[in-house]
Amino acid sequence: MDLADFDLTAAADRGADMQLEHPVTGEPLLTEAGEKITIRLLGNDSREFRAALSDLAEKQAGKKRQSLAAAEAHSVDLLARLTLGWQGIVYKGVPLEFTRENAAKLYRERPFIREQIDRFIGDRGNFFGNGKPA
Template sequence: MAGLDRFEEIQNTSDAGVWMEIEDPTNGEPLGMHLKLMGEDSEIYQKHLRKHRDKHLKKRTKNLKWDSFEAERTELLVACTVEWKNITYKGEQVEFTKENVRWLYSTYRGIRDQVDEFIADRANFLGE
């Protein structure tokens, strides 16, 4: 594959989403829990980003607080999470809902960081 085809592939795969396996934060071992994520080139990601940039430009936000940035980033990651498999809490399967995704990322920052890094790496969105 050559030329612009690679960019088109990344764009298409970013919109469709790819599976990421959550890793143990201490040793990097896969945990068997999976999240299907859209990439930063997806329309959802870009739309969400534009919405928040427009909000800050409109308000001319000069003193953006870290908590506000972190909350917006979490919402962006929630929007880019389209499915999950085998997410368990205290031995029980957790249903996939946007509310539960928000809970997961707000409660477990290590998972949120893995998701953030995965979404930002375009290589993850090249076809297999």
């Protein structure tokens, strides 16, 4: 096996669809028409993830501590940057158009979505498919 075959960055940069789940039961969430509600995401090995961490490090340079609110804001910003799009998102009775701003608002107001995204983007198997090189 040639380790050069494992291009995790390329796999994470392609993105993958995460099916949103009910925050308590874990059941897949579906639209009124019975279609999957999905969010398309980049992974932790993506170039965008590393760029976002670099930006955060620059902002935090010289600061000794950050508040919980600031940490949450950074998390929301990071996840919004890793979001490529979505299908079936309805919020407050209205289909929600995908924009980075709308992603940040949704993730800020519904922390259970952030938690699901955190788990999803950290699992290389979601991007690398069956553990085999792409």
